[in-house]
Amino acid sequence: MSETIEQKCLSKGVKLTDQRRIIAKVMSESSDHPDVDELYKRVSKVDPKISIATVYRTVKLFEETGILTKHEFKGGKARYEELNESHHDHLIDVKTGEIIEFVDEEIEKLQNKVAQKHGYKLVDHKLELYGVKINSKDE
Amino acid sequence: MSETIEQKCLSKGVKLTDQRRIIAKVMSESSDHPDVDELYKRVSKVDPKISIATVYRTVKLFEETGILTKHEFKGGKARYEELNESHHDHLIDVKTGEIIEFVDEEIEKLQNKVAQKHGYKLVDHKLELYGVKINSKDE
DNA sequence: GTAGATGCAAAGTATTTGCGACAAG
DNA sequence: CTTGTCGCAAATACTTTGCATCTAC
Numbered sequence: 001m002s003e004t005i006e007q008k009c010l011s012k013g014v015k016l017t018d019q020r021r022i023i024a025k026v027m028s029e030s031s032d033h034p035d036v037d038e039l040y041k042r043v044s045k046v047d048p049k050i051s052i053a054t055v056y057r058t059v060k061l062f063e064e065t066g067i068l069t070k071h072e073f074k075g076g077k078a079r080y081e082e083l084n085e086s087h088h089d090h091l092i093d094v095k096t097g098e099i100i101e102f103v104d105e106e107i108e109k110l111q112n113k114v115a116q117k118h119g120y121k122l123v124d125h126k127l128e129l130y131g132v133k134i135n136s137k138d139e
Numbered sequence: 140m141s142e143t144i145e146q147k148c149l150s151k152g153v154k155l156t157d158q159r160r161i162i163a164k165v166m167s168e169s170s171d172h173p174d175v176d177e178l179y180k181r182v183s184k185v186d187p188k189i190s191i192a193t194v195y196r197t198v199k200l201f202e203e204t205g206i207l208t209k210h211e212f213k214g215g216k217a218r219y220e221e222l223n224e225s226h227h228d229h230l231i232d233v234k235t236g237e238i239i240e241f242v243d244e245e246i247e248k249l250q251n252k253v254a255q256k257h258g259y260k261l262v263d264h265k266l267e268l269y270g271v272k273i274n275s276k277d278e
Numbered sequence: 279g280t281a282g283a284t285g286c287a288a289a290g291t292a293t294t295t296g297c298g299a300c301a302a303g
Numbered sequence: 304c305t306t307g308t309c310g311c312a313a314a315t316a317c318t319t320t321g322c323a324t325c326t327a328c
Contacts, residue, residue, distance in 0.1 A: 017302070053294080053311075091254060118230055118241065120272055125266070127265070129253065129254050130262055131254045154282065190285045190286070192285065
């Protein structure tokens with residue numbers, strides 16, 4: 001396992017408050033990609049006094065610090081995920097909303113190539129696939 | 140050249156009003172990717188009585204009808220672009236905001252492959268590259 | 279003539295912020 | 304101690320909607 005969020009905070013000089021510790025813990029334990037509302041609900045179960053403003057401030061801070069990453073999937077609210085060494089992209093089931101993480105080295109390489117071809121160095125990218133299950137019987 | 144937006148409206152049974160005609164024309168003439176505010180400004184120059192609610196309603200309608208497509212680039216407002224036969228993705232200059240359109244057949248193929256591998260049929264996708272110009276001297 | 283479109287202002291969401299009280303280092 | 308954080312409520316930004324009026328077909 002890699003560094004915990006708390007360790008990342010320490011190493012990056014982010015002050016550790018009770019609220020941040022709780023939000024960090026909840027995010028670490030979330031394998032899905034909660035939006036702020038959902039995160040707020042989960043956090044509230046641990047400490048009901050935490051305000052949603054703090055949740056917003058914290059996810060933003062964590063994002064800037066490289067602890068969390070923000071996704072803006074089609075037509076929904078912003079959703080967050082813990083950032084760790086292994087980069088991946090997302091395949092979203094348009095019927096169920098289920099999210100599958102995947103890595104494709106070849107696509108990654110091609111992206112760099114495309115950027116280079118246009119005279120750019122890639123600093124970030126977003127790849128989202130939206131699909132329906134094959135063999136899904138409805139419709 | 141392909142069908143005009145007006146032709147698309149007719150063939151899809153979308154009622155053509157003056158407002159829609161103007162919005163269609165402005166979008167056709169926009170080679171950038173305006174957000175609703177910007178579109179509203181451009182439209183207002185042609186007919187200052189058009190309300191922003193109509194602009195919102197129209198872009199949504201046009202999107203549902205497959206006339207426009209909506210982009211939600213990182214951290215900005217929704218932006219629109221005319222949809223035509225040639226699919227492309229976007230490379231965004233993170234310093235200037237400039238948007239470069241590109242196509243890469245190989246990436247397209249690989250995306251389908253990834254979806255299939257996970258038992259999905261691809262119905263949509265989003266690929267955005269964020270880069271900085273090579274040889275840009277600052278920083 | 280009628281269903282659907284428009285303009286306006288009000289209502290919704292999602293997110294940010296000013297401020298006084300409070301807590302971490 | 305001092306600087307930064309918190310909770311609260313108000314503010315902001317973007318988008319949608321109810322309603323009376325108007326217009327395309």
